[in-house]
Amino acid sequence: MISTHKLRLKIGQRLLVDDLNWQIADGECWSVIGRNGAGKSSLLRTLAGLRPAEGGHVELGGRALAAWPLAELARQRAFLAQSRSDAFAYSVIETVLSARHPYHDSRYWEGSDDHAMALRALDEMEVAPLAERDVRTLSGGERQRVAIAAMLAQDTPLLLLDEPANALDLAHQVSIMALLARLCREQNKTVVMIGHDLNLAHRVSSHALLLHGDGRWLAGSKQEVMRADILGDCLGHPIDIIEHGDRSIFIPKETPA
DSSP states (O other): OEEEEEEEEEETTEEEEEEEEEEEOTTOEEEEEEOTTSSHHHHHHHHTTSSOOSEEEEEETTEEGGGSOHHHHHTTEEEEOSOOOOOSOOBHHHHHHGGGGGGOTTOSSOOHHHHHHHHHHHHHTTOGGGTTSBGGGSOHHHHHHHHHHHHHHHOOSEEEEESTTTTOOHHHHHHHHHHHHHHHHHHOOEEEEEOSOHHHHHHHOSEEEEEOSSBOEEEEEHHHHOOHHHHHHHHTSOEEEEEETTEEEEEEOOOOO
């Protein structure tokens, strides 16, 4: 689906990621894990084609990302930013319908198929009753679910999400993570997401990429990568893992006050 080749990312003079050779296959669900400032969002924006790399390149479907026309790229990958600013009084349904524009090569206005997909996405996110609301009047959690609904309506094979559980209550965190896992399993979509909840990441992901923030990285299956010693080194705090049935529960070790 998507791959990086000798990718290098920097912020100013600081090296974040170096020589990243990373292969992501169809139907895989990846969690990107690391401390604040480790380069997770920079990497996701680079994968989306929204930020140039300082070295190396990204390929989507075996084709260099820079070679994709923008409208065609928008039909292949969707990107959920960590935050957004709504300057205009668009309704919820208009906001979600805007995600259908990459499919309007031969027409300007949305059709009934676009409206049907938008309404299904809103219903999936449990915000259909808010369809006519001004997005600027929504709570943080409601706005996040509308943003995810727009991503679903875009209907791309690759989903790139920066902290999808941000601002969501517990029930919606669990349901949205389960939805992403189901899209990978049942529709063969590919998901790459950033999150700080190790329990949610381990529960739904098939693979994990750890970023140390100094150029080092580690990629592999969650069984290989999400181990207590490896996570503790990456996150800068010792981790305990408790096995409970078929679940692994990640708990930060207590340190003396």
